[in-house]
Amino acid sequence: MTAHDYPEVWQRRTPRARLVQWMGWLCLVALFVWCWQVMTANTIWAFVTDAPRQAADIGSRMWPLEWGYVPELLLPLWDTINIATLGTIGGVAMAFPIAFLAARNTTPSAMILRPIALFIIVASRSINSLIWALLLVAIIGPGLLAGIVAIALRSIGFVGKLLYEAIEETDARQVEAVEATGASGLQVLSYGIIPQIMPAFWGISVFRWDINIRESTILGLVGAGGIGLKLNASINTLSWDEVAVILLLILGTVVVSEWVSAKLRRAII
Amino acid sequence: MLHLDGLSKTYATGEAALSDVTLTVPQGQIMGLIGPSGAGKSTLIRCINRLVEPSSGKVILGDVDLARLGKAELRRQRRRIGMIFQEYALVERLTVMENVLSGRLGYVPFWRSLLRKYPARDIQTAYRLLDRVGLMNRADSRADALSGGQRQRVGIARALAQEPELLLVDEPTASLDPKTSRQIMRLITEICAERGLPVIVNIHDVPLAQQFMQRIVGLRAGRIVFDGAPADLTEAALTEIYGAEDWNAMRQGDSEQAEAEADAARRLEALAK
Numbered sequence: 001m002t003a004h005d006y007p008e009v010w011q012r013r014t015p016r017a018r019l020v021q022w023m024g025w026l027c028l029v030a031l032f033v034w035c036w037q038v039m040t041a042n043t044i045w046a047f048v049t050d051a052p053r054q055a056a057d058i059g060s061r062m063w064p065l066e067w068g069y070v071p072e073l074l075l076p077l078w079d080t081i082n083i084a085t086l087g088t089i090g091g092v093a094m095a096f097p098i099a100f101l102a103a104r105n106t107t108p109s110a111m112i113l114r115p116i117a118l119f120i121i122v123a124s125r126s127i128n129s130l131i132w133a134l135l136l137v138a139i140i141g142p143g144l145l146a147g148i149v150a151i152a153l154r155s156i157g158f159v160g161k162l163l164y165e166a167i168e169e170t171d172a173r174q175v176e177a178v179e180a181t182g183a184s185g186l187q188v189l190s191y192g193i194i195p196q197i198m199p200a201f202w203g204i205s206v207f208r209w210d211i212n213i214r215e216s217t218i219l220g221l222v223g224a225g226g227i228g229l230k231l232n233a234s235i236n237t238l239s240w241d242e243v244a245v246i247l248l249l250i251l252g253t254v255v256v257s258e259w260v261s262a263k264l265r266r267a268i269i
Numbered sequence: 270m271l272h273l274d275g276l277s278k279t280y281a282t283g284e285a286a287l288s289d290v291t292l293t294v295p296q297g298q299i300m301g302l303i304g305p306s307g308a309g310k311s312t313l314i315r316c317i318n319r320l321v322e323p324s325s326g327k328v329i330l331g332d333v334d335l336a337r338l339g340k341a342e343l344r345r346q347r348r349r350i351g352m353i354f355q356e357y358a359l360v361e362r363l364t365v366m367e368n369v370l371s372g373r374l375g376y377v378p379f380w381r382s383l384l385r386k387y388p389a390r391d392i393q394t395a396y397r398l399l400d401r402v403g404l405m406n407r408a409d410s411r412a413d414a415l416s417g418g419q420r421q422r423v424g425i426a427r428a429l430a431q432e433p434e435l436l437l438v439d440e441p442t443a444s445l446d447p448k449t450s451r452q453i454m455r456l457i458t459e460i461c462a463e464r465g466l467p468v469i470v471n472i473h474d475v476p477l478a479q480q481f482m483q484r485i486v487g488l489r490a491g492r493i494v495f496d497g498a499p500a501d502l503t504e505a506a507l508t509e510i511y512g513a514e515d516w517n518a519m520r521q522g523d524s525e526q527a528e529a530e531a532d533a534a535r536r537l538e539a540l541a542k
Contacts, residue, residue, distance in 0.1 A: 182375025
């Protein structure tokens with residue numbers, strides 16, 4: 001065989017693998033077509049064809065905007081921001097110890113406490129804050145407190161999960177060096193681990209606050225206070241000009257909170 | 270004085286990292302531990318302060334057997350052993366001063382360490398050590414703002430802040446350039462000589478070990494295969510430790526490097542004029 005007698009053809013997959021791949025794509029397309037048929041079986045097409053006219057109608061009722069409604073909205077808006085902020089503080093305060101129990105490298109008992117901590121995190125994450133609010137309004141009555149607690153409970157899972165992952169990713173050599181000095185368990189946490197997770201901690205908290213501003217705007221829909229209450233009232237009375245003002249106000253608040261959170265995170269990291 | 274008696278370590282994977290190591294380090298001795306990668310050098314020094322749990326054997330420091338201590342007593346005994354790490358292992362986001370003071374953690378209650386309210390004597394010790402390693406003006410810098418050589422000097426100050434009776438040094442120069450390596454080795458050996466502190470230095474650079482150590486122990490596959498003065502480290506002894514290799518070429522390479530360094534220094538001086 002000469003030195004130049006190498007194959008000229010190279011293919012990533014064998015013919016058999018290619019056939020399997022194409023069959024896979026075919027099945028996916030078939031599944032999509034079938035799902036579409038199931039999905040549209042109960043659609044009343046008269047309403048769908050009517051949609052552009054209905055949208056234009058609501059749009060025209062939103063105009064002109066009812067700017068006189070703004071002063072009345074400022075207090076509920078302030079409530080909403082307070083629900084988000086206090087809820088975030090409460091959630092972070094509860095998530096902090098739970099994260100240390102859940103992280104593999106800091107948990108005091110991998111057999112009992114770690115599964116409990118992980119369960120709390122999963123439970124908190126699996127329930128939407130609107131559903132938390134629904135439950136809490138029934139338990140502690142309508143108002144701001146229900147909203148704050150709902151936001152806090154929902155935040156535990158998010159903050160706890162990201163924080164315990166940050167704890168597990170810390171540099172073990174720095175921790176080992178602190179251990180080697182004869183430091184106690186709490187001292188190892190406060191000198192070896194906490195300095196390493198501080199940027200993650202602040203980043204996660206500010207990010208969650210930003211999310212909570214958005215979530216707390218709808219909590220009023222189920223009676224948990226804030227601007228959502230006003231939104232619900234305006235929709236019920238078909239005052240589309242007021243609804244439009246509320247939506248614009250929420251949009252403005254979210255944009256401002258995103259800006260603040262981006263600034264803060266950049267300053268910390 | 271440190272005495273190891275029949276120290277063995279077998280990892281959970283079944284790999285025997287140390288087999289029956291018996292060794293005595295007298296007061297004030299500067300001992301180098303050499304050997305190929307995987308010979309068990311790191312395991313040996315980590316078994317002494319039990320960052321790695323030994324499988325069997327005794328680790329006797331003074332009159333305490335460290336290998337059989339419970340958790341709380343081990344913490345108290347660890348204060349007697351300072352450790353300097355490869356790649357420094359400083360807490361990067363804390364200041365130089367906090368890193369040096371962390372050497373006192375075993376002596377102060379939790380609330381004092383949390384609030385950074387250390388006793389006046391500890392603070393004085395920390396400043397004195399920073400002055401000794403030449404970093405007095407960097408006390409409030411964050412550790413990650415320092416160069417490699419400076420970080421390792423903070424590591425030295427942290428270990429000495431413990432006022433240890435034994436110093437363990439794990440590859441102190443592995444990530445430093447040749448010139449800084451020599452400075453760091455000189456600093457460690459000088460300080461240990463000043464204090465009569467026994468020290469075990471884990472080192473893979475044979476010429477550096479011969480230059481600075483009083484005694485050299487060679488480890489191969491977890492067993493001691495050489496124990497003697499640096500001058501006794503002949504070609505035959507090196508072959509015993511590392512396996513066959515052209516040792517004269519390596520030594521020649523080292524002298525060439527030293528010449529090149531000296532040459533570079535002369536050129537820099539000439540440029541400065």
